[in-house]
Structures are given as C-alpha cells and as structure tokens.
Amino acid sequence: KVERLQAADLDRLEEEIANRPFDIAAGPLFRVVWCDLGDERSCLILNLHHIVADAWSARIVLAELLEIHARLRDGGPVSLSPIRGTFADCVRALETRASNDREYWESIFRDPPPLLRLPFDGDPKAPPAGPFRIHSSTLDAETTSRLRKLADEWEVTPFQLLLTAYVRCLREWSGQEDVVVRVAQSNRHARVPGMNRVVGNFADSLPIRVRAAG
DSSP states (O other): OEEEOOGGGHHHHHHHHHTSOOOTTTOOSEEEEEEEEETTEEEEEEEEOTTTOOHHHHHHHHHHHHHHHHHHHHTOOOOOOOOSSOHHHHHHHHHHHHHHHHHHHHHHTSSOOOOOOOOOSSOTTSOOOSOOOOOOOOOOHHHHHHHHHHHHHHTOOHHHHHHHHHHHHHHHHHOOSEEEEEEEEOOOOSOOTTGGGOOSOOOEEEEEEEEOOO
C-alpha cells in the first residue's frame, strides 16, 4: 500500500496502523505501507503480527531491507545468501528439547502459588483492549554506571539485578512471598543451521518462581 501524506500526518498514520486489528484467519499478518512525504523523502512502515514474527525476526527483516536498499543505491546485485534451515526444522528441534524439560517444570509448579494481589486499574482477567500505548524512559548515565558497578560487586548481570528489584517490588505491593515472574527468551538455541536468520515467532517466556522472604 502507498500513502501520500504530509510529514505532520505521519504520527497519526503510524498510530492508526498500530491499532488496526489483524484478521488472523483471512490475513494479511504482515502489512507494509510506503509513505511518500514529498521532496524525495519517504517512510516505510512495517506492521507484523506477533504470531508470524518476534522481535528477533523484525530485526532480521529490517537488516535485510537495509542491505537491499544499500545494494540498489550502489548499483550492486540484489541477492541475499540462502538460509539453510526452515521454520519447520527449528520447531521440531525445539519441541524435542521441550519434551525433555517438561518434568522439571511440572515439579516446579505442581503446587502453584496464588495470583498476586496487585492494585490493578482494571480487570486483570479481562482480555486487553486498545488503544495501546508504549511508555518508556531511559536511565541517566550516572545511574546506569552505579547499577553496573553494583551488579559487578554481587557477581550478577544488570538484568539479574533489576529482576531481583522487580520481584522485591511485587512482594512489597502484594504482601506475598511466593512470586512468579515471566522472563522473555529468544528461544533460538536449537542446533539448526541458520536459525538466527529464520523469520518466525520463536519467542517464549520462562516462569521464574521466587521465594522472596524477608
């Protein structure tokens, strides 16, 4: 799809596309909109449903688009090296590993803890409903440096340090000591040639159960 619009309307279009529902049965699940901003300026908007691509895959698509663009600009050949593995190969390898891990995870959650009693601003059991927003902030350099130093002192990664702080917050807010936190993982550890270039939804999450006593 091609859109011709003013640069001032770009934010509006991006928000409209981001909140436009996908029809999983009929598709498409990958939308591409080329925006002609005039004065030889343009913008390409990619909108992928998570069922067909995870964040890793989005980076693959973007990197290959940039590579193709650079080759077209320089008059070179437009070709990418072939991918040896397929999505089906990767899924089969991951399923084999999952079956081997199932006994461990069943033992961890044989007696699951109750849901956390948090001060939700809505019904936590209701399905999510738009419009959606992303809120983010960036730590300043001094705070980041102090966190890295503290992580080094405790011989953990910054991620582990922040995860511990998050679990501690959940304990204080809920008053419960048995806390479960889902940690995202790329899930691309199967030994399949070229898996790091396969586009698909491999992302998964690990439920980390912590006894945050004291």
